[in-house]
Amino acid sequence: SQQGEEDPQALSIQEGENATMNCSYKTSINNLQWYRQNSGRGLVHLILIRSNEREKHSGRLRVTLDTSKKSSSLLITASRAADTASYFCATRNSGGSNYKLTFGKGTLLTVNP
Amino acid sequence: GAGVSQTPSNKVTEKGKYVELRCDPISGHTALYWYRQSLGQGPEFLIYFQGTGAADDSGLPNDRFFAVRPEGSVSTLKIQRTERGDSAVYLCASSLGSVLETQYFGPGTRLLVL
Numbered sequence: 001s002q003q004g005e006e007d008p009q010a011l012s013i014q015e016g017e018n019a020t021m022n023c024s025y026k027t028s029i030n031n032l033q034w035y036r037q038n039s040g041r042g043l044v045h046l047i048l049i050r051s052n053e054r055e056k057h058s059g060r061l062r063v064t065l066d067t068s069k070k071s072s073s074l075l076i077t078a079s080r081a082a083d084t085a086s087y088f089c090a091t092r093n094s095g096g097s098n099y100k101l102t103f104g105k106g107t108l109l110t111v112n113p
Numbered sequence: 114g115a116g117v118s119q120t121p122s123n124k125v126t127e128k129g130k131y132v133e134l135r136c137d138p139i140s141g142h143t144a145l146y147w148y149r150q151s152l153g154q155g156p157e158f159l160i161y162f163q164g165t166g167a168a169d170d171s172g173l174p175n176d177r178f179f180a181v182r183p184e185g186s187v188s189t190l191k192i193q194r195t196e197r198g199d200s201a202v203y204l205c206a207s208s209l210g211s212v213l214e215t216q217y218f219g220p221g222t223r224l225l226v227l
Contacts, residue, residue, distance in 0.1 A: 030213065031213070033215070035218075041202070041220050041221050041223075042117075042204070042218050042219055042220040042221055043156070043204065043206075043218040044218075045215050045216070045217065045218075048215060088155050088156075090155075092213070097169065097171075098213070099144065099146075099161050099168070099169070100146070100158040100161060100169070100172070101146075101148075101156075101158065101216060102158070103148075103155030103156050103157070104155050105153070105154055105155050106155055
Protein backbone atom coordinates (compact mmCIF):
# COMPACT_ATOMS: atom_id res chain seq x y z
CA SER A 1 0.00 0.00 0.00
CA GLN A 2 1.12 3.55 -0.63
CA GLN A 3 1.91 5.49 2.51
CA GLY A 4 3.54 8.68 1.30
CA GLU A 5 1.30 10.94 -0.69
CA GLU A 6 2.98 13.66 -2.66
CA ASP A 7 1.38 16.83 -3.81
CA PRO A 8 1.04 18.31 -6.24
CA GLN A 9 0.77 15.37 -8.63
CA ALA A 10 2.26 17.55 -11.36
CA LEU A 11 4.15 20.83 -11.29
CA SER A 12 5.27 22.95 -14.24
CA ILE A 13 7.64 25.88 -13.72
CA GLN A 14 10.10 28.04 -15.62
CA GLU A 15 13.84 27.56 -15.43
CA GLY A 16 15.30 29.54 -12.53
CA GLU A 17 12.18 29.31 -10.38
CA ASN A 18 11.97 27.28 -7.19
CA ALA A 19 9.98 24.05 -7.02
CA THR A 20 8.33 22.82 -3.84
CA MET A 21 6.88 19.35 -3.44
CA ASN A 22 5.14 18.01 -0.37
CA CYS A 23 4.75 14.54 1.10
CA SER A 24 2.45 13.26 3.82
CA TYR A 25 2.62 9.90 5.53
CA LYS A 26 0.67 7.96 8.12
CA THR A 27 2.86 5.88 10.43
CA SER A 28 5.82 6.54 12.72
CA ILE A 29 9.00 6.63 10.72
CA ASN A 30 12.71 6.12 11.22
CA ASN A 31 13.62 8.27 8.24
CA LEU A 32 12.19 9.78 5.07
CA GLN A 33 13.98 9.84 1.74
CA TRP A 34 13.46 11.59 -1.54
CA TYR A 35 14.21 9.91 -4.85
CA ARG A 36 14.19 11.14 -8.42
CA GLN A 37 13.16 9.09 -11.45
CA ASN A 38 13.69 9.91 -15.10
CA SER A 39 11.46 8.40 -17.75
CA GLY A 40 9.96 5.78 -15.46
CA ARG A 41 13.19 3.88 -14.93
CA GLY A 42 15.82 3.75 -12.17
CA LEU A 43 15.47 5.75 -8.99
CA VAL A 44 18.25 8.06 -7.88
CA HIS A 45 18.61 8.73 -4.17
CA LEU A 46 18.62 12.47 -3.43
CA ILE A 47 18.53 12.99 0.29
CA LEU A 48 17.65 11.27 3.57
CA ILE A 49 16.29 12.99 6.65
CA ARG A 50 16.03 11.20 9.98
CA SER A 51 13.04 11.46 12.29
CA ASN A 52 15.01 13.56 14.80
CA GLU A 53 16.03 16.09 12.13
CA ARG A 54 13.92 19.03 11.01
CA GLU A 55 15.81 20.33 8.00
CA LYS A 56 18.58 19.18 5.72
CA HIS A 57 20.38 20.70 2.75
CA SER A 58 22.24 19.19 -0.16
CA GLY A 59 23.32 21.54 -2.95
CA ARG A 60 20.16 23.09 -4.40
CA LEU A 61 17.94 20.75 -2.38
CA ARG A 62 16.34 21.57 0.92
CA VAL A 63 14.23 19.04 2.80
CA THR A 64 12.11 19.69 5.86
CA LEU A 65 10.40 17.18 8.12
CA ASP A 66 7.56 17.79 10.56
CA THR A 67 6.88 14.58 12.44
CA SER A 68 3.99 16.12 14.37
CA LYS A 69 2.17 16.74 11.09
CA LYS A 70 3.65 13.64 9.43
CA SER A 71 4.77 15.69 6.47
CA SER A 72 7.89 16.61 4.54
CA SER A 73 8.72 19.05 1.78
CA LEU A 74 11.39 19.07 -0.91
CA LEU A 75 12.52 22.43 -2.26
CA ILE A 76 14.64 22.66 -5.40
CA THR A 77 16.07 26.12 -5.82
CA ALA A 78 17.06 27.77 -9.11
CA SER A 79 15.57 24.93 -11.13
CA ARG A 80 17.07 23.76 -14.42
CA ALA A 81 15.55 21.97 -17.38
CA ALA A 82 17.60 18.93 -16.35
CA ASP A 83 15.61 18.77 -13.09
CA THR A 84 12.60 17.59 -15.10
CA ALA A 85 11.69 14.20 -13.60
CA SER A 86 9.34 12.48 -11.18
CA TYR A 87 10.11 12.92 -7.50
CA PHE A 88 9.09 10.38 -4.86
CA CYS A 89 9.18 10.44 -1.11
CA ALA A 90 9.78 7.12 0.62
CA THR A 91 9.42 6.33 4.29
CA ARG A 92 11.08 3.76 6.44
CA ASN A 93 9.00 2.70 9.43
CA SER A 94 10.34 2.89 12.94
CA GLY A 95 8.87 -0.43 13.98
CA GLY A 96 9.01 -3.85 12.36
CA SER A 97 9.70 -4.22 8.65
CA ASN A 98 11.93 -1.17 8.83
CA TYR A 99 14.01 -2.44 5.91
CA LYS A 100 11.39 -1.72 3.27
CA LEU A 101 10.67 1.63 1.71
CA THR A 102 7.08 2.75 1.26
CA PHE A 103 6.71 5.14 -1.66
CA GLY A 104 4.12 7.70 -2.62
CA LYS A 105 2.78 8.18 -6.13
CA GLY A 106 5.22 10.94 -6.92
CA THR A 107 5.22 14.47 -8.28
CA LEU A 108 5.97 15.00 -11.96
CA LEU A 109 8.09 18.13 -12.24
CA THR A 110 8.51 19.85 -15.60
CA VAL A 111 11.02 22.68 -15.83
CA ASN A 112 10.54 24.70 -19.00
CA PRO A 113 13.65 26.34 -20.53
CA GLY B 114 32.22 1.62 -8.98
CA ALA B 115 29.44 -0.14 -10.84
CA GLY B 116 25.89 0.35 -9.70
CA VAL B 117 23.02 -2.11 -9.58
CA SER B 118 22.41 -3.70 -12.95
CA GLN B 119 19.30 -5.45 -14.21
CA THR B 120 18.69 -7.59 -17.25
CA PRO B 121 16.90 -7.55 -19.55
CA SER B 122 16.00 -3.87 -19.87
CA ASN B 123 12.76 -4.78 -21.56
CA LYS B 124 10.88 -8.04 -21.79
CA VAL B 125 7.82 -8.73 -23.90
CA THR B 126 6.07 -12.02 -23.35
CA GLU B 127 2.75 -13.67 -23.96
CA LYS B 128 0.15 -14.42 -21.33
CA GLY B 129 0.84 -17.74 -19.68
CA LYS B 130 4.59 -17.76 -20.31
CA TYR B 131 7.36 -17.95 -17.72
CA VAL B 132 9.88 -15.12 -17.27
CA GLU B 133 13.04 -14.55 -15.27
CA LEU B 134 14.38 -11.13 -14.35
CA ARG B 135 17.94 -10.76 -13.12
CA CYS B 136 19.54 -8.34 -10.68
CA ASP B 137 23.24 -7.79 -10.03
CA PRO B 138 23.65 -5.77 -6.83
CA ILE B 139 26.52 -3.50 -5.92
CA SER B 140 29.52 -5.59 -4.87
CA GLY B 141 29.60 -6.09 -1.12
CA HIS B 142 25.95 -5.22 -0.54
CA THR B 143 24.36 -7.96 1.52
CA ALA B 144 20.80 -6.64 1.40
CA LEU B 145 18.77 -6.88 -1.82
CA TYR B 146 15.22 -5.76 -2.53
CA TRP B 147 12.72 -6.17 -5.34
CA TYR B 148 10.01 -3.59 -6.00
CA ARG B 149 7.32 -3.36 -8.66
CA GLN B 150 6.15 -0.10 -10.19
CA SER B 151 2.92 0.13 -12.14
CA LEU B 152 2.23 3.01 -14.49
CA GLY B 153 1.59 6.24 -12.63
CA GLN B 154 2.38 4.72 -9.24
CA GLY B 155 5.32 4.62 -6.88
CA PRO B 156 7.33 1.43 -6.41
CA GLU B 157 5.81 -1.22 -4.15
CA PHE B 158 7.85 -3.64 -2.08
CA LEU B 159 7.94 -7.28 -3.16
CA ILE B 160 10.73 -9.11 -1.32
CA TYR B 161 13.84 -8.52 0.79
CA PHE B 162 16.95 -10.71 0.97
CA GLN B 163 19.61 -10.56 3.64
CA GLY B 164 22.40 -12.71 2.27
CA THR B 165 20.99 -15.82 0.63
CA GLY B 166 17.71 -15.97 2.51
CA ALA B 167 14.46 -14.19 1.84
CA ALA B 168 13.88 -12.31 5.08
CA ASP B 169 10.51 -11.00 3.98
CA ASP B 170 8.52 -12.06 0.91
CA SER B 171 5.23 -10.62 2.10
CA GLY B 172 5.00 -8.25 -0.87
CA LEU B 173 4.89 -10.98 -3.50
CA PRO B 174 1.37 -10.78 -4.93
CA ASN B 175 0.75 -14.54 -5.23
CA ASP B 176 2.47 -17.89 -5.60
CA ARG B 177 3.23 -17.29 -9.28
CA PHE B 178 6.03 -15.03 -8.10
CA PHE B 179 9.24 -16.41 -6.65
CA ALA B 180 12.74 -15.00 -6.12
CA VAL B 181 16.08 -16.58 -5.32
CA ARG B 182 19.54 -15.42 -4.36
CA PRO B 183 21.52 -18.67 -4.08
CA GLU B 184 24.99 -17.25 -3.48
CA GLY B 185 24.07 -14.05 -1.73
CA SER B 186 24.83 -11.84 -4.70
CA VAL B 187 22.84 -12.09 -7.95
CA SER B 188 19.10 -12.47 -7.58
CA THR B 189 16.48 -13.75 -10.01
CA LEU B 190 12.80 -12.89 -9.87
CA LYS B 191 10.71 -15.60 -11.48
CA ILE B 192 7.14 -15.20 -12.67
CA GLN B 193 5.14 -18.23 -13.75
CA ARG B 194 2.03 -18.22 -15.95
CA THR B 195 2.31 -14.49 -16.56
CA GLU B 196 -0.85 -12.40 -16.71
CA ARG B 197 -1.45 -9.03 -18.35
CA GLY B 198 -1.70 -7.47 -14.90
CA ASP B 199 1.93 -8.40 -14.26
CA SER B 200 3.00 -5.73 -16.75
CA ALA B 201 5.09 -3.20 -14.84
CA VAL B 202 8.63 -2.04 -14.22
CA TYR B 203 10.45 -4.36 -11.83
CA LEU B 204 13.10 -2.56 -9.82
CA CYS B 205 15.92 -4.07 -7.83
CA ALA B 206 17.83 -2.26 -5.08
CA SER B 207 20.73 -3.14 -2.82
CA SER B 208 22.23 -1.73 0.34
CA LEU B 209 25.03 -2.42 2.79
CA GLY B 210 24.31 -4.74 5.69
CA SER B 211 22.39 -2.41 7.94
CA VAL B 212 18.71 -2.14 7.09
CA LEU B 213 18.90 1.60 7.64
CA GLU B 214 21.42 2.14 4.87
CA THR B 215 20.47 3.91 1.66
CA GLN B 216 18.99 1.65 -1.02
CA TYR B 217 20.54 2.03 -4.46
CA PHE B 218 18.27 1.18 -7.34
CA GLY B 219 18.96 -0.40 -10.70
CA PRO B 220 17.46 0.86 -13.99
CA GLY B 221 14.64 -1.67 -13.84
CA THR B 222 13.18 -4.23 -16.22
CA ARG B 223 10.07 -3.17 -18.08
CA LEU B 224 7.84 -6.25 -18.46
CA LEU B 225 4.99 -6.26 -20.94
CA VAL B 226 2.64 -9.21 -20.99
CA LEU B 227 0.53 -9.38 -24.14
